[in-house]
Amino acid sequence: xxxxxxxxxxxxxxxxxxxxxxxxxxxxxxxxxxxxxxxxxxxxxxxxxxxxxxxxxxxxxxxxxxxxxxxxxxxxxxxxxxxxxxxxxxxxxxxxxxxxxxxxxxxxxxxxxxxxxxxxxxxxxxxxxxxxxxxxxxxxxxxxxxxxxxxxxxxxxxxxxxxxxxxxxxxxxxxxxxxxxxxxxxxxxxxxxxxxxxxxxxxxxxxxxxxxxxxxxxxxxxxxxxxxxxxxxxxxxxxxxxxxxxxxxxxxxxxxxxxxxxxxxxxxxxxxxxxxxxxxxxxxxxxxxxxxxxxxxxxxxxxxxxxxxxx
Ligand SMILES: [Zn+2]
Numbered sequence: 001x002x003x004x005x006x007x008x009x010x011x012x013x014x015x016x017x018x019x020x021x022x023x024x025x026x027x028x029x030x031x032x033x034x035x036x037x038x039x040x041x042x043x044x045x046x047x048x049x050x051x052x053x054x055x056x057x058x059x060x061x062x063x064x065x066x067x068x069x070x071x072x073x074x075x076x077x078x079x080x081x082x083x084x085x086x087x088x089x090x091x092x093x094x095x096x097x098x099x100x101x102x103x104x105x106x107x108x109x110x111x112x113x114x115x116x117x118x119x120x121x122x123x124x125x126x127x128x129x130x131x132x133x134x135x136x137x138x139x140x141x142x143x144x145x146x147x148x149x150x151x152x153x154x155x156x157x158x159x160x161x162x163x164x165x166x167x168x169x170x171x172x173x174x175x176x177x178x179x180x181x182x183x184x185x186x187x188x189x190x191x192x193x194x195x196x197x198x199x200x201x202x203x204x205x206x207x208x209x210x211x212x213x214x215x216x217x218x219x220x221x222x223x224x225x226x227x228x229x230x231x232x233x234x235x236x237x238x239x240x241x242x243x244x245x246x247x248x249x250x251x252x253x254x255x256x257x258x259x260x261x262x263x264x265x266x267x268x269x270x271x272x273x274x275x276x277x278x279x280x281x282x283x284x285x286x287x288x289x290x291x292x293x294x295x296x297x298x299x300x301x302x303x304x305x306x307x308x309x310x311x
Contacts, residue, residue, distance in 0.1 A: 033078050034240065037191030039168065041082065042234050043075055049098040051075055052195050052234050054188065056166020059088035062111070063186055063195050064236060065102030067134065068143045072102025076109060087111045088165065091172065092153055093184045093197035093236060095122040097130035098137075103151035114161070115153035116174045119182035123152055125310060175220035180210035185224065192231040196224065201237040202245040204286040206253075208297040209309050214257045221250035238286070252282060260295055264302045273299065 028046040036042050043051040048071065052063040060079060065072045079087065090106045092115040093099055100123060103113065123130075127150050138145045163170040171187040178199030186195040198206065199217060211217050224230075225247040233241040256279060263273045274292045282288055300306060 029239070036193050036232060036234065036240070037188070039166075040188055040191045040193060042240060043078060044239060046238065049096075050234070050236055050238075052186070053079055054165065054168060054170065055079075055083045055085065056168050057085070058166035059086045061089040061091070061163070061165055061170060062087060062106065063091045064093050064099040065090060065106050067098040067101050067137060068141065069102055069104040069147050069149075070141075070143055072105030075102065076105055089114055089163065091115065091184060091186060092119055092123075093186070093195070094180055094182055095119050095126065095130070096180075096198060097134050097148075099197075099236060100151075101130075101134070101148045104147070104149045107149075107151050112155060113151065113153040114155045114157070114163075114172070116172075116182040116184045117156040117158055119184070120152040120156065122180070122182060122310070123150065129309065175223060176216040177212045178217045178220050179206055179208075181212055183220075187227075187230075189229070192229050193234055194224065194227065194230045194232075195234040195236075196241075196246070197236050200224070200233070200241075200246050200249050201235050201286070202239070202241045202249065203284075204238060204249070205256075205282060205288050205291060205294060207287075207290075208294045208301075210307060211301065212307060214253065214298070214301070218250055218254050218257070221246055221253065225250060252285075255279075256282075256294070257298060260298045261302055264299055270296060270299045 031045045034042040034044055039055045041053050041055070043053065048067055049064065051066060054061040060083060066075055076087070087106060087109045088111060090103065090111045090113045092113060131145060131148065135145065157172060157174070159174050161172045163172070169189050171189065173185045173187065175185060178197070180198065183197040183199045185197065200221060225243045230243055233243065233246060235241050259277060260273060263277065274295050277295055279291055300308060
């Protein structure tokens with residue numbers, strides 16, 4: 001543990017999983033707030049991105065701020081239906097704009113922002129690209145892109161950090177590169193609940209343009225699937241899930257990566273791999289429609305070791 005918060009705390013190019021056609025679910029379920037345990041709430045937005053909030057006597061902690069300050073304000077409105085306690089902390093679970101572009105609303109509310117140490121660096125670097133790939137979302141919601149401000153986390157950690165708020169323990173964990181560097185998992189011991197960032201979503205083909213190591217990604221998923229005292233998974237996308245769902249996702253990632261890597265290592269051209277590797281076993285998964293792009297992303301990583309999104 002590199003940092004321990006003193007004082008009151010010693011106490012979400014291409015689309016992310018949001019926005020892309022929800023092939024497996026043509027009629028997405030409505031936005032809902034689900035109570036997971038005492039004081040712990042899951043803000044479920046299937047078509048967009050999820051958030052989580054913990055309500056305590058000493059204030060509120062929020063994970064992820066949605067995709068625009070106005071969407072962030074809506075989330076604050078939901079929190080205010082439950083408590084008038086101050087919003088003290090926001091965790092940005094990863095750099096994607098669909099999890100950080102609501103930050104301005106929470107800054108105005110007085111929150112402090114926390115992230116793994118790579119996340120603010122990446123946020124700074126790719127702000128323009130993140131804005132560019134979310135213009136359709138802004139248009140469809142009638143949101144003014146100019147209201148989005150780059151608000152960086154002020155508190156960072158390396159491997160883990162424990163926060164105490166109102167007698168509740170919150171454990172932040174960095175298990176290595178997943179869907180991207182900085183992917184932060186958050187465990188709530190009182191609820192036996194684990195928040196997962198972009199690294200996992202039930203029966204979803206993830207965007208693979210950001211990962212710096214698929215081996216690390218698979219490894220961390222296996223660790224998450226084997227963690228003790230986890231009764232429920234609170235994912236950044238999709239509905240409440242279980243460790244069995246994480247296991248299934250991990251098996252898919254291993255399957256796709258191993259298959260694509262075998263072709264790349266044999267010298268099969270990208271065009272041929274994209275034509276012949278159709279992975280029909282996942283045709284009913286969300287975002288299956290972008291499988292060719294994901295094969296391209298894996299080829300880039302396997303052949304060059306580069307991630308062009310960050311260049
Ligand atoms: Zn996302």
